């Protein structure tokens with residue numbers, strides 16, 4: 001496959017390392033590049049394209065809403081906004097009855113942290129080693145390694161400490177104390193390399209938060225909306241947070257995010273406690289409704305569980321020596337640097353991602369992926385040098 005050379009004349013800020021691929025169009029699980037060649041998308045735009053591309057129900061819902069009313073803010077009531085929130089609460093099957101609609105994962109986390117800090121009146125947040133929570137001041141403060149790499153603000157807005165993954169109860173207790181407002185955790189860490197933190201660790205965090213009166217925040221921006229094969233990793237592990245942030249697959253590419261709140265935290269909110277112009281816009285809400293409709297009517301969570309297990313059964317070949325993750329948040333551990341394997345797969349017409357662990361190829365495919373597509377991946381991996 002021929003790769004495009006980046007245009008020297010681009011006016012876009014040069015802040016992204018781009019794959020050598022220019023996408024011209026997409027349908028189902030397939031991208032078409034600017035030369036008309038097809039690429040199998042096992043990365044889904046960083047876990048966003050859950051329904052794949054040009055999904056008929058999704059495209060029709062957005063088109064209908066664009067014709068009917070493309071925008072009104074939260075200052076006026078809209079039925080589509082009420083429906084989207086109700087649908088999300090019923091999809092989640094968690095005791096989190098209230099939804100604040102925002103625009104991005106970082107914004108959802110920023111507001112989750114604000115609520116925890118404000119309701120507890122405390123000034124310390126514990127996060128987990130390896131975590132990624134976004135690029136804004138509060139979300140970046142709880143992102144592991146951000147201060148050394150890109151944070152840029154002179155100080156964090158609150159005290160932060162990082163708990164080692166899988167730490168014992170005593171270690172958690174030393175870090176989560178009566179001065180802790182919140183513990184924020186990705187139940188399955190995404191950027192770190194699809195690292196499943198598991199029920200015992202998540203339950204230990206829940207117990208310690210309960211003991212000291214801190215809020216537990218699940219960042220399910222990447223692991224949520226069915227990616228693990230359950231509505232949320234919270235369902236998978238039977239651990240309920242006080243606040244849960246969602247983005248990525250929520251809008252299948254239409255930018256939107258949500259923060260789900262427990263009843264007591266929701267009761268602490270007053271008009272103007274939080275705010276947004278674009279959050280909960282009608283196009284975003286139509287997208288959310290259409291995504292949940294497709295997940296439920298097409299039984300896509302079953303498909304996630306089935307194809308996730310099929311990848312695990314088939315893809316321990318070539319340079320892949322182990323696998324980790326949950327559902328379709330998959331980390332393939334490679335003997336050679338993952339970037340080499342990623343580049344070789346792209347040469348074979350398969351797009352995969354990497355992670356902050358240099359030996360993890362990360363797969364975040366659309367939930368409509370079929371066995372035949374996994375067979376293509378397996379056959380391509382089997383041909384690569386080990």
Ligand SMILES: Cc1ncc(COP(=O)(O)O)c(C=O)c1O
Nearest residue numbers: 104105106132133134190221222
């Ligand atoms: C777990 C997690 N939290 C938060 C974010 C930030 O989301 P956004 O880029 O929408 O601000 C990401 C993005 O990759 C993520 O993976």
